[in-house]
Amino acid sequence: MxxxxxxxxxxxxxxxxxxxxxxxxxxxxxxxxxxxxxxMDIFRKEIYLSIQESNRESAAHTQSNLDALRSLINKNNEK
Structure with a gap:
């Protein structure tokens, strides 16, 4: 530093x-x-960290939704 x-x-x-x-x-x-x-985005550190955490949670939720969608597609393809 x-x-x-x-x-x-x-x-x-x-x-x-x-x-x-x-x-x-x-x-x-x-x-x-x-x-x-x-x-250029300029944030106070605590706001930046909150945005990063929110993005991580959103990405995890999106991944969960994609997994569920893949499962449904695979079940339909098996019929």
Whole structure:
């Protein structure tokens, strides 16, 4: 992990397209601004992890449905 120190108003640049700016610091809270291309998704980590879990659950449910459909098709083909 790269660790940088920045003051209010200072930024870092990531691969020419993403700029992260420290907007303010109040106690334990740091406010940051992110400038990035509109096609890039930016999420807080807890939201990102929730989306990933939801996607895994959906994929498992889809696989279960596909297995049930295959079973029905196989039963019809046996008749």
């Amino acid at each position: 790269l660790v940088l120190s920045r003051k209010k108003g200072e930024s870092i640049i990531i691969q020419d397209h993403i700029e992260v700016t420290v907007l303010g610091v109040e106690g334990d809270t740091v406010r940051i601004g992110i400038s990035a291309p509109k096609q």
